[in-house]
Amino acid sequence: MKFESLRGFRDIYPEDAEPRENMFSTAKRVAHSFGFQIIDFPSLEPLDLYRIKSGDELVSQTFSFVDKGGREVTMVPEATPSVVRMLTSKKDLQKPVRWFSLPKIWRYEEPQSGRLREHVQFNADLFGPDTPDADAEIIGLAASILDSLGLSGNYEIRMNHRGMMEKILKSMQIEDAARAFSVIDRFRKLAENEFIEALGAIDISGKPAEMILKLAGTRVESVYLKQAVSEIVPLTQDLSDILDRIAKTMEMVSLFTDSRVVVDFSIVRGLSYYTGIVFEAFDVMGELRSILGGGRYNSLSTLLSGQEIPAVGFGMGDVVLELLLRRNGLWNRPTATDGYYVCMASDGVEMYSMRVAAEVRKRGKTAVRDSGGRKLSSQLRAASAAGLTKSVIIGTREAETESVTIKDMASGKQSTISYSEFLDSL
RNA sequence: GCCGGGGUGGGGUAGUGGGCAUCCUUGGGGACUGUGGAUCCCCGGACCCGGGUUCAAUUCCCGGUCCCGGCCCCA
CATH class of the missing domain: 3.40.50.800 (Anticodon-binding domain)
Known part of the structure; x- marks a missing residue:
């Protein structure tokens, strides 16, 4: 009889476990330097914790089972719900709360490059303030970790804003932003005609479809943001305010890192619970899937507990990060x-x-x-x-x-x- | 869940319808009865699993499984 690790799971030997440990400890050190504190939570959670916010698609991609007491439980597929539960159940926390964690995360999906069924995810969240300062601090933390790992210049931050996108879509008479987002999210994977087709499938065609196509293909630095948007839709006061906030956030992020920071209108981050800024980091060679991703989610705590606590955070898996470090010759064991x-x-x-x-x-x-x-x-x-x-x-x-x-x-x-x-x- | 390509010692490989298989590396030991990373010698270790075809399969066929990549999805 021969035993192997399960599909999508890894055995990690010292030659990889040590560089990996080094990677995690760097992330921890940097998080601490930002005043973030480490937390931990169970690996097994009630399945309903994920049903509430995400629905069946997510649930079908979890390791779930019925325990001996008849409860539906699941191996945690993401950190955020657990973190928010911890936050909302402790009522005397002084805001802002800065927490990070390094949980193992499980997803029942087909393994492929940069994606396995079990991985470790560095997760950081900042609760309380809904300000560009908080957004910038979270993105700055993400960038500082990558920089401390020696990746400065090898990645770029692409950000966008859910509220801005909704306003832009609304000015095109598109009310169902969520459906449009799911198409926009696939922009990079589709050819131009396929993209137009996909928009047509959700009843967006003609001029709005052309505008969305142009928008999704746009990446701009903070100084050109307003101009780029104004070329596509008229600037209302609301929209202008959001653009100012985004530009301010970007300028603040640039204080943390020399890596490029751009607005990329195709970044919308799936469906889920984001309400404001969203962002991802990509390797500049464009060979890997996103290194990390996050955003502002102000209504999740309301959904889970009825308390309103603004939040911004990000998650970064160890799988893509390891690939990137290897490609840059940064995956080495310490010498003697x-x-x-x-x-x-x-x-x-x-x-x-x-x-x-x-x-x-x-x-x-x-x-x-x-x-x-x-x-x-x-x-x-x-x-x-x-x-x-x-x-x-x-x-x-x-x-x-x-x-x-x-x-x-x-x-x-x-x-x-x-x-x-x-x-x-x- | 779906699609494509793969699977020979721990790692990397050669090869074949028939002599249970090549070489490199790694590992253990020795030459060196108190001195490593050099050299030489010895030893250990593999045809993914199951079924089929065949006198005979590691080789051909089918299924499974795992790996790699992609789709879906990406929390």
């Missing part, structure tokens, strides 16, 4: 780490060598002791593989004189010093 590999050159020194290793560790340093039963040459080969900077060689000679031989693995040089001298050097 500071520490000692303890070898035994002869029989009868087990206790002494183990004591040496234990003392090294007590002083907060790394010590890996060979488990013995083999020649010194084999032990030193293992020492090389262990990637530690030094080896300690202990044999009868050292045991008799209470000394240790320290070998520098890079240079090959070694010297014998007394045990106490060695301990003092740690």
